[in-house]
Amino acid sequence: MLEQFAQLTINGLITGTILALTGVGASLVFGIQRIANFAHGEYLTFAAYAGLLLNATYGQNLVVATAGAMAATAILAVAIHFGVLRPLRGRGLVATSLITVGIGLMLRDVIFMVVGPQTRQFEIDQTAVYDLTLVRISPGQAVAIAITIVVAPAVALLLARTPIGKAMRAVADNRDLAAISGIDVERIGTYVWLLAGALAGLGGTMFAVVQGTFDPNLGFQVLFLIFTTVVLGGIGSAYGALMAGIVLGLAMELSTWSGFAGGLEARFKPVLAFAVLIGLLLYRPQGLFGRARVF
Amino acid sequence: MSDLVLTVRDLRAGYGDEDVLHGVSIDVMRGSIVAVIGPNGSGKSTLLKTIYGLVPARHGNVMLLDEAGGSHDLTGLRPNRITALGVNMVPQLANVFPDMSVLENLEIGALPARERFAAQMEKVLHALPLLRAMLHKRAAALSGGQRQMLGVARALMSDPKLLILDEPSAGLAPAVLEEVFAKVKAINATGVSILMVEQKARQCLAMADYGYVLEQGRNRLQGRGQDLLNDEEVVRLYLGVQRRQTGRARDGRDGPPTPP
Ligand SMILES: Nc1ncnc2c1ncn2[C@@H]1O[C@H](COP(=O)(O)OP(=O)(O)OP(=O)(O)O)[C@@H](O)[C@H]1O
Ligand SMILES: [Mg+2]
Numbered sequence: 001m002l003e004q005f006a007q008l009t010i011n012g013l014i015t016g017t018i019l020a021l022t023g024v025g026a027s028l029v030f031g032i033q034r035i036a037n038f039a040h041g042e043y044l045t046f047a048a049y050a051g052l053l054l055n056a057t058y059g060q061n062l063v064v065a066t067a068g069a070m071a072a073t074a075i076l077a078v079a080i081h082f083g084v085l086r087p088l089r090g091r092g093l094v095a096t097s098l099i100t101v102g103i104g105l106m107l108r109d110v111i112f113m114v115v116g117p118q119t120r121q122f123e124i125d126q127t128a129v130y131d132l133t134l135v136r137i138s139p140g141q142a143v144a145i146a147i148t149i150v151v152a153p154a155v156a157l158l159l160a161r162t163p164i165g166k167a168m169r170a171v172a173d174n175r176d177l178a179a180i181s182g183i184d185v186e187r188i189g190t191y192v193w194l195l196a197g198a199l200a201g202l203g204g205t206m207f208a209v210v211q212g213t214f215d216p217n218l219g220f221q222v223l224f225l226i227f228t229t230v231v232l233g234g235i236g237s238a239y240g241a242l243m244a245g246i247v248l249g250l251a252m253e254l255s256t257w258s259g260f261a262g263g264l265e266a267r268f269k270p271v272l273a274f275a276v277l278i279g280l281l282l283y284r285p286q287g288l289f290g291r292a293r294v295f
Numbered sequence: 296m297s298d299l300v301l302t303v304r305d306l307r308a309g310y311g312d313e314d315v316l317h318g319v320s321i322d323v324m325r326g327s328i329v330a331v332i333g334p335n336g337s338g339k340s341t342l343l344k345t346i347y348g349l350v351p352a353r354h355g356n357v358m359l360l361d362e363a364g365g366s367h368d369l370t371g372l373r374p375n376r377i378t379a380l381g382v383n384m385v386p387q388l389a390n391v392f393p394d395m396s397v398l399e400n401l402e403i404g405a406l407p408a409r410e411r412f413a414a415q416m417e418k419v420l421h422a423l424p425l426l427r428a429m430l431h432k433r434a435a436a437l438s439g440g441q442r443q444m445l446g447v448a449r450a451l452m453s454d455p456k457l458l459i460l461d462e463p464s465a466g467l468a469p470a471v472l473e474e475v476f477a478k479v480k481a482i483n484a485t486g487v488s489i490l491m492v493e494q495k496a497r498q499c500l501a502m503a504d505y506g507y508v509l510e511q512g513r514n515r516l517q518g519r520g521q522d523l524l525n526d527e528e529v530v531r532l533y534l535g536v537q538r539r540q541t542g543r544a545r546d547g548r549d550g551p552p553t554p555p
Binding site: 163166167169170173174176177178179180181182183184185186237 | 347349373374375378379383384386389390391392393394395399402403404406407409449450453
């Protein structure tokens, strides 16, 4: 039972870190662009196939494939910002959100048309297992750990220490005051889409690699996990999302632990996350770590 | 050669289809403290927001004048451009970054002039020493007075020559209010021109060189601070206590205002 606990903790940390990184991007977009981006999940799907193209078709290793997918998704996010979202700005949260639903559906259909509905996998040995006495990890998980262990601190450092990171947090925190402080909020708006796109790119490839196989539903399946992360962390709060992603990842995995009331059946994991989201929206809409804000 | 630092002419602005400002004109002399008072909803905050480009001007103009006699039309400029020209503002509400530490708030304030950060920080902490002990506290955890000081400190980090304050006394206990006003005077004494909006008309007019009274988005009265303080109408409308009238404040409803 202890071994199961350790295994679930590792699994939860991996899922949680990926969720946290994706969530940081989505949360900053919420805070800075005042957009609930329902297309965010499809950005992850796009990234998974961009990574797969580099990995399976062009024979690049997973690090290069992930970096390529991050760059491609960042460009996609910025292109959609300039092409669609920015011109349609100022129509209210509801209209903009519906537009992102439309963008998401379009992206999903295009991806379906191009790659087809069959499941795919990255070029890694799906049968191999690394046995580390207490826990066992798959090569996919090992890759995810190796990459997120570099990217997560880099993102945290970017937000905590660099002028651009501070400016992003400032705009998310109080847009008008950031502008008065001399920050070009339009430029920061572009940078935040670059960052959110790159992190969605990371999330997409990492989820695909960790799951082993994936299909064009990948992003749709994790969209509401991302939203739960954003709400849990307090909308617009980057640090909140980082913590919330890890908490949610751990909670979902550990809920299946047999020491926890016999353990939830694995297929109920998303239901648990959903219950968390609804409970939050009802009782603590500012999130666990956030403060009340007006939209 | 101009002694003016800011001129606002016939400014109209509002929200949606409604105009809130129906042609407001004010002047700020270089190095002076100018007060704008008026009842709730008379458009004081809207005036400041329009000056700073946060609310678009529908008519009229805002000019910033430099000592060399050059002038910049602020109308239509984005707020960050206005800040780069040597202006800063402390808004009425939400005047700090609550999720950030005091130090980070000051760093954000210095982003336009990052290379001077250390020197400017010393200067600002010297002027507002109470912040020195709480640099690593989250801004959301500060008291009302501390927060107001931080808002002012953040604005001073860009070393502005014109500082705009929207009700710095809002929600403060009388003792703290005195302290905030004393700081404003001290900042002004270092050569920063001040344009401030206030509800606390008496204290504000007492320290202002010149004052304007807004009513329903229009200039109502204007005059030297002391004169407005003694003006019968101002006393009746805003100060509520009968005072000796000197009557030197003049009605500002017709014709462009003239600085003292
Ligand atoms: N964002 C907004 N959207 C719509 N109307 C607004 C907005 N802000 C202010 N108003 C309206 O504009 C008018 C003037 O408001 P403003 O905040 O400028 O007044 P004020 O003189 O600063 O008042 P107070 O002393 O209460 O701060 C009010 O009728 C107010 O309801
Ligand atoms: Mg106001």
